[in-house]
Amino acid sequence: MSEVEGTIGIEAGIVTLEDLRREGRLPPPEVLERGVALPIIDCLEDIPCTPCRDVCPTGAITMKTMINRPEINWDACTGCTLCAQACPGLAINIVNYHFGRRSLRRPGYEEYALVMLPYELTPIPKRGEVVRVFDRAGRQLGEAEVFSVMKSPKFGTVMVGVLVPQSIAFEVKGVEVKRRWPGRRGGAP
Numbered sequence: 495m496s497e498v499e500g501t502i503g504i505e506a507g508i509v510t511l512e513d514l515r516r517e518g519r520l521p522p523p524e525v526l527e528r529g530v531a532l533p534i535i536d537c538l539e540d541i542p543c544t545p546c547r548d549v550c551p552t553g554a555i556t557m558k559t560m561i562n563r564p565e566i567n568w569d570a571c572t573g574c575t576l577c578a579q580a581c582p583g584l585a586i587n588i589v590n591y592h593f594g595r596r597s598l599r600r601p602g603y604e605e606y607a608l609v610m611l612p613y614e615l616t617p618i619p620k621r622g623e624v625v626r627v628f629d630r631a632g633r634q635l636g637e638a639e640v641f642s643v644m645k646s647p648k649f650g651t652v653m654v655g656v657l658v659p660q661s662i663a664f665e666v667k668g669v670e671v672k673r674r675w676p677g678r679r680g681g682a683p
């Protein structure tokens with residue numbers, strides 16, 4: 495892990511859970527217990543970018559200066575998801591860790607989380623569809639049901655919500671549709 499002044503060293507260019515933990519980007523258990531959606535901000539470099547901070551209605555995201563990386567105050571976050579919708583770098587996931595137990599109430603899903611990811615590819619997954627889910631290194635973690643698809647009315651960002659076991663809720667960083675391409679054998683290229 496190399497450290498560059500003003501920048502968090504990110505091994506092999508990939509953010510790790512340890513990087514997030516060290517930066518206070520993983521919500522502590524008592525915050526997760528609130529049962530609300532929370533932003534996981536993968537942005538660990540000092541860059542001149544402020545939409546997440548500017549859009550936050552409660553001031554939960556701050557920056558020392560406009561060129562510093564964001565900091566999150568869990569006590570002020572209401573889980574509105576606006577920061578994820580506004581981020582031009584698709585750097586913010588939204589995790590509702592206790593969604594299965596608190597909100598879904600579907601037998602067998604008590605230890606499932608809802609993870610909402612900004613998505614800019616086509617085709618856009620549909621609700622109920624099963625998609626592949628990947629970690630930050632591009633490794634497939636498994637498959638997951640699409641529970642929600644929402645297009646931000648203000649920013650146009652599509653947010654895809656997948657149900658995943660809590661054990662991988664903070665690792666999921668990407669989804670891929672499994673839909674077959676018309677006229678092709680063997681599925682998508």
Ligand code: SF4
Nearest residue numbers: 550571572574575577
């Ligand atoms: S989810 Fe909403 S309240 Fe929480 S940090 Fe993001 S914009 Fe602010």
Ligand code: SF4
Nearest residue numbers: 537543545546581583
């Ligand atoms: S909007 Fe996104 S890329 Fe910009 S500082 Fe916030 S998290 Fe980082």
